[in-house]
Amino acid sequence: MLKSHNCGELNKRHIGTKVNLAGWVDRRRDHGGLIFIDIRDREGVVQVVFNPEISKQCHEVANEMRNEYVVRVSGEVTLRPPGTENPKLPTGEIEVIAQNADILNPSKTPPFYINEEVEVEESLRLKYRYLDLRRARMQKNLLLRHQAVKFMRDFLSAKGFIEVETPILIKSTPEGARDYLVPSRLNPGKFYALPQSPQQLKQLLMVAGVEKYFQIARCFRDEDTRADRQPEFTQLDLEMSFIEEDDILNLVEELFISMIETIKPDLRVIKPFTRLTYSEAIERYGTDRPDLRFSLEIGDLSDIVARSDFSVFRSAIAKGDKVKGICAPGCASYTRSQLDELNKMAQGLGAEGLVTIPLGTAGSSLDDLSAEMVRSVASRFLTLDQIKQIAGRLGANMGDLLLIIAGELKLVNKVLGELRCEMGHRLNLANPNLLTFAHIGNFPLLRWDEEAKRWEPEHHPFTAPWDEDIPLLDTAPEKVRGKHYDVVCNGCEIGGGSIRIHTAELQRKVFRLLGYSDEETEERFGHMFEAFQYGAPPHGGIALGLDRIVMILAGEETIREVIAFPKTQEAADLIFNAPSPITEEQLTELHLRLRED
Ligand code: ASP
Numbered sequence: 001m002l003k004s005h006n007c008g009e010l011n012k013r014h015i016g017t018k019v020n021l022a023g024w025v026d027r028r029r030d031h032g033g034l035i036f037i038d039i040r041d042r043e044g045v046v047q048v049v050f051n052p053e054i055s056k057q058c059h060e061v062a063n064e065m066r067n068e069y070v071v072r073v074s075g076e077v078t079l080r081p082p083g084t085e086n087p088k089l090p091t092g093e094i095e096v097i098a099q100n101a102d103i104l105n106p107s108k109t110p111p112f113y114i115n116e117e118v119e120v121e122e123s124l125r126l127k128y129r130y131l132d133l134r135r136a137r138m139q140k141n142l143l144l145r146h147q148a149v150k151f152m153r154d155f156l157s158a159k160g161f162i163e164v165e166t167p168i169l170i171k172s173t174p175e176g177a178r179d180y181l182v183p184s185r186l187n188p189g190k191f192y193a194l195p196q197s198p199q200q201l202k203q204l205l206m207v208a209g210v211e212k213y214f215q216i217a218r219c220f221r222d223e224d225t226r227a228d229r230q231p232e233f234t235q236l237d238l239e240m241s242f243i244e245e246d247d248i249l250n251l252v253e254e255l256f257i258s259m260i261e262t263i264k265p266d267l268r269v270i271k272p273f274t275r276l277t278y279s280e281a282i283e284r285y286g287t288d289r290p291d292l293r294f295s296l297e298i299g300d301l302s303d304i305v306a307r308s309d310f311s312v313f314r315s316a317i318a319k320g321d322k323v324k325g326i327c328a329p330g331c332a333s334y335t336r337s338q339l340d341e342l343n344k345m346a347q348g349l350g351a352e353g354l355v356t357i358p359l360g361t362a363g364s365s366l367d368d369l370s371a372e373m374v375r376s377v378a379s380r381f382l383t384l385d386q387i388k389q390i391a392g393r394l395g396a397n398m399g400d401l402l403l404i405i406a407g408e409l410k411l412v413n414k415v416l417g418e419l420r421c422e423m424g425h426r427l428n429l430a431n432p433n434l435l436t437f438a439h440i441g442n443f444p445l446l447r448w449d450e451e452a453k454r455w456e457p458e459h460h461p462f463t464a465p466w467d468e469d470i471p472l473l474d475t476a477p478e479k480v481r482g483k484h485y486d487v488v489c490n491g492c493e494i495g496g497g498s499i500r501i502h503t504a505e506l507q508r509k510v511f512r513l514l515g516y517s518d519e520e521t522e523e524r525f526g527h528m529f530e531a532f533q534y535g536a537p538p539h540g541g542i543a544l545g546l547d548r549i550v551m552i553l554a555g556e557e558t559i560r561e562v563i564a565f566p567k568t569q570e571a572a573d574l575i576f577n578a579p580s581p582i583t584e585e586q587l588t589e590l591h592l593r594l595r596e597d
Pocket of ligand 1: 175198199238
């Protein structure tokens with residue numbers, strides 16, 4: 001190798017050692033006689049001193065060196081002179097006195113600084129991703145991702161899972177998005193679909209007797225550009241035979257806890273994971289992916305305000321709507337404009353309005369609350385006793401601000417769920433070093449799509465209904481619960497799975513309910529029905545979004561920060577300029593003609 005040591009590994013123990021280093025020029029400082037060059041490799045940065053009295057040749061080479069040049073240096077590690085140590089640098093106590101140096105490859109001036117964490121426009125970063133990835137933060141993210149994947153592989157292998165690769169050129173495996181299609185040259189007019197997940201393939205592996213499968217699997221979903229989605233992303237996909245829901249959930253819990261304790265011990269995981277039903281999550285947090293790092297739970301106030309003089313509340317309840325609220329601790333002093341802002345936010349989310357009740361000033365007791373202390377229209381229509389009851393229900397104290405919404409239950413939950421997150425973040429209640437996982441279960445099997453006027457699977461069409469709910473498939477599909485579970489962490493959905501249907505009969509019935517004709521079902525999923533007739537074991541599994549998990553562990557805000565070569569929000573790759581046009585010849589080979597319109 002061109003190097004004997006990594007730059008970042010050198011310290012006092014190496015004093016007196018002769019080292020060969022190779023890397024990139026991170027920074028160059030010319031102090032008249034002496035030139036100092038920080039050399040960087042993957043492990044970090046070390047300062048090299050070029051002294052013309054020690055080697056004139058070296059000093060001349062150093063004179064030519066510029067940022068991002070690839071260089072090789074040999075020299076001796078010495079203690080830095082007292083007062084010149086750099087405590088911010090792990091190698092800051094030592095420096096290398098250069099004896100030999102050469103430039104292996106010069107570099108153009110990069111389009112952005114690589115040696116410091118400055119904000120750089122994302123499209124520039126993506127166009128020069130190979131330079132962006134050279135930055136310390138990205139190197140750290142790549143390493144963390146590697147460690148996570150390695151941990152998952154080792155953990156599951158030790159539990160008897162085997163990794164099986166499944167094809168990318170396949171047929172539609174629906175997960176609710178559009179398929180990416182690949183035209184077949186050898187089969188004119190026919191197309192492959194890229195898998196939205198290996199769902200059907202992993203189920204077929206269970207029929208094949210694999211019993212415990214996993215894969216670090218690439219999935220492809222052609223979705224409209226939505227926040228933080230990628231057209232291709234990676235799942236830790238797994239499937240097991242002869243199991244129940246808890247077996248999967250316990251496995252996932254053990255995997256996450258041991259992984260984080262091993263690769264990210266500075267983060268704190270709350271153990272055991274919280275378990276919530278879907279309806280509990282919606283009722284208490286307004287969402288099925290609650291951020292549990294803070295409480296600020298939503299409370300139902302309908303019974304308290306039903307008999308009040310507040311007509312907005314009373315008439316809402318008379319209509320069958322609900323009145324619910326949350327408490328924003330310490331926010332009673334919010335100004336008019338701050339309250340207006342929250343009101344606007346609630347209206348933007350579809351609420352008619354937001355009722356705000358500030359509770360006096362902190363320190364005193366709720367018992368002492370008087371009407372004058374409540375600066376709110378509500379105090380005109382609610383009795384002091386009613387306000388105290390509401391405060392009690394929401395766990396509020398003096399100095400807090402109550403936020404109340406009336407309306408249709410679903411909407412009220414949604415708006416309060418958003419307000420809860422907003423307040424949690426404003427008040428810095430979401431500790432970034434805390435990981436609060438939850439398993440969410442008891443989802444409905446189906447959801448009514450009002451636009452398309454048909455049932456959609458809450459998860460995917462292969463999810464089994466609860467055994468005791470199967471008769472309801474014919475009579476009250478909305479009441480059927482699915483054996484589906486999600487895993488959430490800090491407000492992000494990071495995975496989902498289910499126990500599967502494993503008989504052709506029940507699978508056919510569910511497809512019929514979803515509005516597929518028998519012919520269509522046969523054409524698209526005939527292979528599954530066929531397979532289910534050859535001794536399909538009961539089975540189930542889960543898929544965990546690797547990008548999102550690493551994003552959370554890395555403390556990043558988007559999954560693009562933990563994917564080596566992500567696409568833009570417009571699904572483009574800026575290095576390769578993909579997607580791009582193809583030649584007439586290629587189109588002809590693929591039996592395709594482009595439409596004009
Ligand atoms: N295939 C599912 C998904 O991608 C996960 C599963 O049910 O195992 O969400």
